[in-house]
Amino acid sequence: MRHSFLDKYSDLDSPLHRMDLRLKLGAFLALLIVFAAVPMYWEVVVAALILLTGLFLLAGIPLQYVARRALVILPFLLFIIVFIPLFQEQTWLVAWHTFARAVCSVLTLILFVSTTRFVVLLQMLDELGMPRMIVQVLSFIYRFFFVLIGELERMELASRARAPRRGKMYYYKALSRMLGMLIIRSYERSERVYQAMQLRGYDSEGTDA
């Protein structure tokens, strides 16, 4: 089972990993605001990319991994850019700005997530006054994401073992049914988890947890 692909590099040790969390959050928010506000001339973009690359190298995160993660947003981005000409003049300029802003912001977020342990992030959200219920939900998502992925992988393996040479369409159909199964199984699991919580003194009013 693949396990730590969510915050894979967050356990490394580097100046960025050790940085005080509130300071880091402030700095990253400032960076995001800059990327959103400043006109993205190519000099700015190059400077931003050099800065971010430097930080990634400093943190010891492989650039290949960063590129792979950044690629994920590309389809969404293209989708938006395609529609820009319908509403704007100076199409190419707006499109370029949007593209540059989005890429820089995503890289910044990847840097933040890969240098911060999720658990620490949750603690910080709690300290910053995020409602406890939301922090709890996020922490459950983090915990059970891995369990669910594992379950889905096993179901997929089982289906492949029984229908090795069916076409793509068949596969997608099966996958959609598996997702349905996964929801039912998760529902049942959630009941057992809730029982486990009750057994350890939890009640729904959310006493201190």
Place this chain on the structure above:
Amino acid sequence: MTALIEFEHYRYRYPDGTPALNDLSFRIQKGEQVGIVGPNGAGKTTALLALSGLLFGEGAIRIEGETLERRNGKHFRQSVGLVFQNPDDQLFMPTVYEDVAFGPQNLGWDKGRVDEAVKAALQAVELEGYQEKSSHHLSSGEKKRVAIATVLSMQPRVLILDEPSTNLDPHARRQLINLIESMDITTIIAGHDLELILELCDRALIMAGGRAVGDGSPRSLFRDRFLMEKHLLEVPYSLRSRTEQAY
């Protein structure tokens, strides 16, 4: 002497009407190690959930003479430490520390006492230094031991293990057996691993159809081929005679 745990003519029906426990009666004294065996659907897990105050039926369950009721159910949950069959259901916090501390925190203990309880519980399951690990990075055996630690930290009066050896390799299973053997606490072990119960328990209950149909020393009960096969169980290999082993 008041029994630590007493089931008296206990009945439970699932919401859809299926009877799960049917006139179940037994007593467990403090310090006993009791194995509960029975075919699937015999009501083992239901009995354990009822004992933990998660289900309520007719009849009485008493813990140290006090009757378990809906209104005091929460109070009893601390005394009963139920370890689920699947540790993934029991470990729901991001780190081992938070999981083991979850119970004590809900009991309203102060930080120092919680820390102490967590440390002692992790020590008891021989996982010191695991506090900051994430549960999804642990092996099955480690998860099982953390799950045990999450209830030990609440200092229960009885430890209940539902199918403890599921998904464990022989080495992890052996570690678990040694661990349970080393603990000084009343223990109930439910499951199909008869060899494990033979090793750890001084008493066994056989459940079938929602009631107790056999009660005695594991060795004498499990050897009774007629009794075992009548209730869809079998005589463990180690208790069969030589001629039987040859088959």
